[in-house]
Structure formats: C-alpha cells, structure tokens
Amino acid sequence: MAEKPAMPASWRVESKPHKFCPGCGHGIALRALGQAIDELGIQDRTVFGCDIGCSLLAWDFFNVDTIQTHHGRTTPVMVGVKRANPDLICIAYMGDGGGYAIGAQHLVNAASRNDKITAILINNTQYAMTGGQMAPTTMPGQKTETTPYGRDPELTGLPAQGPEMIATITPEGAYVARGTVSKLRQLKKMMVRALKCQMEGRGFSFIEVLSTCPTNWRTNARETWSFLEEKMPQYFQIGEIKIPVSEGDADE
Amino acid sequence: MAEKVIAGEKRVFMTGNEVVAWAALAAGAEIMYGYPITPQNEIMHYWTRLAPKYNRKFLQTEDELSAGFTTVGGVMAGKRAFTATAGPGNTLMQEPISMAEAMRLPFVAMIIQRGGPSTGTVIYSQQEVMMTVLGGNGEGLRIVYSTANHQELFDYSIKAFDTAWKYRFPTFVLADGYQGKMREPLTIYDPDDRGIKISDTEPYVGRPGTPGVDRPPGHYRNTYNVEEELYEVLQDHIKDFESIADEVSEYESMASDDAELLVVAHGVVARAAKQATEALRQQGLKVGYFRPITLRPLPSTPLREAVNRAGRMLVVESAYGQLGRLLKEALYGATAEFIPYYKPGVGFTPEEIMARCRELIT
Numbered sequence: 001m002a003e004k005p006a007m008p009a010s011w012r013v014e015s016k017p018h019k020f021c022p023g024c025g026h027g028i029a030l031r032a033l034g035q036a037i038d039e040l041g042i043q044d045r046t047v048f049g050c051d052i053g054c055s056l057l058a059w060d061f062f063n064v065d066t067i068q069t070h071h072g073r074t075t076p077v078m079v080g081v082k083r084a085n086p087d088l089i090c091i092a093y094m095g096d097g098g099g100y101a102i103g104a105q106h107l108v109n110a111a112s113r114n115d116k117i118t119a120i121l122i123n124n125t126q127y128a129m130t131g132g133q134m135a136p137t138t139m140p141g142q143k144t145e146t147t148p149y150g151r152d153p154e155l156t157g158l159p160a161q162g163p164e165m166i167a168t169i170t171p172e173g174a175y176v177a178r179g180t181v182s183k184l185r186q187l188k189k190m191m192v193r194a195l196k197c198q199m200e201g202r203g204f205s206f207i208e209v210l211s212t213c214p215t216n217w218r219t220n221a222r223e224t225w226s227f228l229e230e231k232m233p234q235y236f237q238i239g240e241i242k243i244p245v246s247e248g249d250a251d252e
Numbered sequence: 253m254a255e256k257v258i259a260g261e262k263r264v265f266m267t268g269n270e271v272v273a274w275a276a277l278a279a280g281a282e283i284m285y286g287y288p289i290t291p292q293n294e295i296m297h298y299w300t301r302l303a304p305k306y307n308r309k310f311l312q313t314e315d316e317l318s319a320g321f322t323t324v325g326g327v328m329a330g331k332r333a334f335t336a337t338a339g340p341g342n343t344l345m346q347e348p349i350s351m352a353e354a355m356r357l358p359f360v361a362m363i364i365q366r367g368g369p370s371t372g373t374v375i376y377s378q379q380e381v382m383m384t385v386l387g388g389n390g391e392g393l394r395i396v397y398s399t400a401n402h403q404e405l406f407d408y409s410i411k412a413f414d415t416a417w418k419y420r421f422p423t424f425v426l427a428d429g430y431q432g433k434m435r436e437p438l439t440i441y442d443p444d445d446r447g448i449k450i451s452d453t454e455p456y457v458g459r460p461g462t463p464g465v466d467r468p469p470g471h472y473r474n475t476y477n478v479e480e481e482l483y484e485v486l487q488d489h490i491k492d493f494e495s496i497a498d499e500v501s502e503y504e505s506m507a508s509d510d511a512e513l514l515v516v517a518h519g520v521v522a523r524a525a526k527q528a529t530e531a532l533r534q535q536g537l538k539v540g541y542f543r544p545i546t547l548r549p550l551p552s553t554p555l556r557e558a559v560n561r562a563g564r565m566l567v568v569e570s571a572y573g574q575l576g577r578l579l580k581e582a583l584y585g586a587t588a589e590f591i592p593y594y595k596p597g598v599g600f601t602p603e604e605i606m607a608r609c610r611e612l613i614t
C-alpha cells in the first residue's frame with residue numbers, strides 16, 4: 001500500500017481527499033468501481049446512487065451524476081431511474097444496514113423482479129455512521145454498541161448471507177458475487193462484470209464487498225487487516241456466486 | 253409531446269379513478285409507479301390497460317416507500333412520472349415525498365383518501381389533509397389541489413403535471429374514494445387543443461455530455477454539514493414557495509358578498525356545502541360559500557376577506573378539524589366566529605348542512 005495508485009478518471013479530483021476515515025474500506029471499493037467505470041467508458045451515462053450511512057460521504061465522489069437518497073432507499077430510486085430511462089447505467093451503493101435491514105424489501109424485490117441495475121453493498125459488519133451498532137452482518141460474539149457482550153446468535157441470529165440469498169432469487173443471467181477490499185483487482189473485475197451484466201440487459205447484478213471500519217472496530221492497521229482477511233471470511237465466502245455460463249471465473 | 257390520446261372534446265360517463273388515468277395520459281405522463289390500495293386501485297387498472305397503447309410504462313412496486321422512491325427516480329430521469337395512493341400508503345409515502353420536497357422535485361401523486369389507519373374504512377374520509385399538506389420531515393413546501401367533482405379531477409390531474417414541473421414542488425391531487433369510485437359525466441379533452449400548455453420536463457441525471465468534462469456532474473443530496481447550510485437552502489425554497497402562493501392558490505366562492513354566515517368546506521364536502529348554500533339563498537337566508545381548491549398554499553387573502561365580511565364561518569369537513577386547523581392559521585387575528593361542523597370519516601348531505609345553518613341563523 002506504499003505507492004499511491006493513480007486516481008480513476010471518473011473520480012472527482014475536487015472532492016479528494018475523500019471524506020472517509022483513514023483505513024476505511026469505502027474508498028477502496030469506490031476505487032474499484034471508478035476503475036470499472038473507466039474501463040467500460042460509461043462515465044457519461046452512469047447514475048450513482050448512495051444511501052444513508054457512510055456511503056453518503058460519496059455524494060460528490062465521482063464525476064458522475066449522483067443522487068444521495070434515504071436510508072435503505074437507494075435501490076428503489078435507482079430502479080425508478082432505470083425504468084424511466086433504460087439507457088442509463090444505474091448503481092445503488094449502500095451499507096449492510098441499508099441493504100439487509102431497513103431496505104431489505106427493496107433489495108429482495110428488485111432482485112426477484114430482475115431489475116437491470118447494479119447494487120453494491122458494503123459489508124463492514126455493523127452500522128458505522130451511527131457509531132457501531134449491530135447490523136444483520138455482525139458476526140457471532142462480535143461486540144458492537146448494541147451487543148456489548150457480543151452478538152448472541154440465539155437472540156439475534158446469524159450473519160446475513162446476502163449474495164447467497166440474492167443468487168437464489170434471481171434468474172439465470174443475473175450476476176452475484178462477494179468481493180473484498182483486500183483484493184482490489186478481483187473486486188474491480190467483479191464490478192466490470194456486474195456492470196456489463198446491466199449494460200447487456202441480462203439482469204440484476206449484486207456485489208457484497210467485505211470492507212473495513214477501523215473507527216468502529218477500534219482496531220489498528222494490523223488488526224483491521226486481520227479482521228478483514230481472517231475473521232470475516234469465516235462467515236462470508238469470497239467469490240462469484242452466480243455468473244452467466246458463458247463467463248469464466250473472476251478469480252486471479 | 254407524444255401522440256394525442258383524446259381526439260376532440262369527448263363527453264364521457266366515468267369513475268373518478270378512470271378519469272385520473274385518462275388525465276395522466278392526456279397530460280403526457282410517461283410512467284406510473286404504484287402499489288395496490290383501495291380506493292385508488294382502478295387508477296392503476298386503467299393505466300395498465302391504456303399505457304402500453306400509448307407507449308407509456310408502469311411498475312408495480314413492493315410497497316409505497318418504493319412507489320414513492322421509484323417515482324423520485326423517474327422524475328430525476330426527466331420523465332413525467334407519477335404515483336397514486338391512499339391512507340396507510342400515503343403514510344409510507346411521506347418519506348419519499350420528504351425527499352422530493354427537500355430536493356424540489358416535480359413529484360406528482362394522486363391521493364384518494366380513505367378513513368383511519370390499517371384497513372380502517374377503505375372508501376372515504378378527509379383525514380389525509382394534514383398528512384398530504386404538511387406530512388414528512390420538512391416544511392410542507394407542496395402544492396395540493398382538493399377536487400370536488402370529476403371534471404375537476406380531470407382538469408387538476410392534468411394541471412398537477414404542469415404545476416409540478418413549472419415550480420418544482422411536489423404536487424398532489426387530493427380526492428377521496430367517493431370521487432374515485434363514483435361515475436359522473438364530464439368532458440375529457442386534449443390539453444393542447446384547449447391551448448393548455450404543460451411545462452416541459454428536463455432530466456436531473458443523464459444529461460448529454462460527460463460530467464466533469466463537458467458539464468458539471470449533477471450531485472443531488474440531502475446531507476448537510478452544518479445547520480446553517482440546510483437553513484440557507486430552505487430559505488431559498490421558502491422564499492420561492494411564498495412568492496408563487498398567490499399565483500398558484502385557487503378557490504371558489506358563491507354568495508359571499510353579503511353573507512352573514514360563510515360555509516367553508518373542501519373536496520367532495522364542498523358540493524354539499526354549495527348545494528346547501530344555493531337552497532338557503534333561495535329561501536332568503538344570507539348564507540355564503542367558500543371553498544379553497546388549493547389546500548396548500550391556501551388562498552389566504554380572499555379567504556380572509558370573505559370571512560371578515562361574513563363575521564361567522566361554519567367549517568364543514570369529514571375530519572376532526574384538519575381543514576379547520578389550516579384555516580385558523582391562515583385567519584390568525586381575524587375576529588370572525590369559528591363554528592366547527594366535523595364528522596371524521598363520514599360524509600355530509602346538503603340537508604344536514606342546511607339544518608345546521610338554519611339553527612345558526614335563526
């Protein structure tokens with residue numbers, strides 16, 4: 001991580017340095033997305049929607065038309081845009097609270113309607129913006145502000161398996177994957193594939209991104225990385241879950 | 253605009269919901285997003301039958317949050333988009349409407365009121381006035397037309413699209429299930445044939461050119477760093493809203509010049525109030541009638557004048573003082589006697605209103 005890679009062309013220079021905390025995974029996920037937008041040459045027709053949660057800090061992140069919506073409601077706003085103008089490439093960017101809790105009905109229904117949009121969900125295992133409460137993705141035993149003694153699966157269930165669920169309810173042609181900010185190249189490839197899925201009108205595309213939140217995890221750099229690379233994959237399997245038959249694997 | 257939907261003037265006998273669907277088509281509405289709820293279902297039913305013939309679209313959403321937010325998306329894509337709802341659906345829709353209000357989006361919704369929460373009564377009330385006018389977390393910067401008959405349902409449904417895009421405030425047609433379900437004769441027409449212009453639409457996102465290269469990006473947000481930032485944005489919106497109030501507000505009045513008692517009502521209740529006034533006048537009683545057509549912004553000046561002249565007002569509504577509260581605010585400081593006649597969730601006959609007026613006058 002020593003050298004600073006060039007900014008994707010679709011990033012907005014004027015709004016950099018970005019507003020995320022140091023060590024936050026959001027910026028890395030948005031780098032992958034920016035690179036994908038550049039590679040596909042779709043900056044002029046992309047609409048980026050961001051949710052409430054730390055994703056809202058991206059409201060001026062790209063040189064791309066952007067709508068910052070309400071908590072959980074980015075999916076329907078993007079569905080509305082896409083239905084009204086199918087030429088646009090619509091990206092709904094949200095947190096795990098936004099996508100799996102308050103906006104779960106929208107995610108599930110957009111997926112089962114096979115809406116031609118791309119949903120990108122940042123899994124940081126908790127509600128970051130509100131100060132670190134339990135999210136549907138909080139892992140068993142994990143301490144958060146609302147599970148101060150650790151999440152007890154007896155009381156509050158097991159971590160949501162979002163991509164697995166979306167893969168089950170979408171028809172063939174949809175694209176579903178789980179990436180991680182620790183594998184930027186793979187993540188970018190997933191983003192390209194998800195966006196291509198939309199561009200070719202094949203179906204709904206969804207990527208959950210395992211991400212970091214050192215601020216609420218209260219971890220130093222090394223602990224942050226080991227939480228992401230060792231703990232999270234115990235519950236969240238990285239890889240492509242649903243790919244059109246014609247395509248190969250995005251793994252390196 | 254797209255091809256003509258209605259050729260020439262046509263006399264028809266239709267339910268109100270059907271009228272709304274035709275009006276939306278005639279106004280050039282391009283896409284409807286909706287979720288089933290009585291008594292507005294037939295707006296969707298007629299729309300889904302008619303829309304494909306005219307290349308218009310429909311999406312049935314998973315709930316009214318989604319119906320509202322997809323409408324927001326449709327509008328931002330630059331389309332004449334609309335939705336329709338009622339009762340509990342209106343409650344859920346206040347969240348997307350708050351977004352539309354804060355971003356000044358030309359959001360159009362047809363509200364066909366029903367009574368109470370949950371399933372309540374599914375046909376009629378005037379209990380959604382406060383929610384439609386001032387709901388959500390905002391300042392109620394919205395335009396609300398309360399219709400009284402099917403001709404108005406047609407006229408104002410068309411007008412709503414013009415108003416919304418002209419002023420960029422969410423715009424509502426507020427009716428009720430009696431209006432939605434009842435059949436009535438009216439004339440439908442192509443607005444263009446009557447010289448009625450409907451403001452052009454314009455996309456918020458996806459305009460030509462590459463953002464940051466050929467044009468600045470459209471960055472639309474409801475997030476502010478400091479209180480003052482939101483305050484400043486709101487100051488502009490409030491100033492705009494106040495400056496259009498006189499131009500936008502509409503009312504109907506009758507026999508109010510020498511009235512000693514002014515009957516004030518809105519929507520379908522105003523029909524009974526008007527009939528009662530006419531009958532009482534024929535009997536020589538000095539009763540007048542005033543009906544705000546826009547509940548937001550209210551026609552405050554003509555209202556004050558009529559009320560001050562009469563000195564007494566009878567406020568008739570199918571709610572427990574929702575119109576009443578709006579009127580009191582608009583009339584603050586006036587000395588006229590305010591007499592409520594509230595029947596929450598229940599309709600009025602002209603005879604009832606006549607009887608109450610007679611009691612008050614004699």
Ligand SMILES: Cc1ncc(C[n+]2csc(CCOP(=O)(O)OP(=O)(O)O)c2C)c(N)n1
Nearest residue numbers: 052053054071095096097098126127128129
């Ligand atoms: C309707 C509504 N409920 C609650 C909130 C408060 N709120 C703001 S951000 C947030 C949590 C965000 O968590 P997540 O979606 O996981 O995003 P993150 O911040 O972790 O990236 C909540 C609950 C809100 N803004 N709106």
Ligand code: SF4
Nearest residue numbers: 020021024054128213
């Ligand atoms: S609170 Fe966590 S998720 Fe939010 S910007 Fe900071 S590190 Fe990122």
Ligand SMILES: [Mg+2]
Nearest residue numbers: 095096126128
């Ligand atoms: Mg989160």
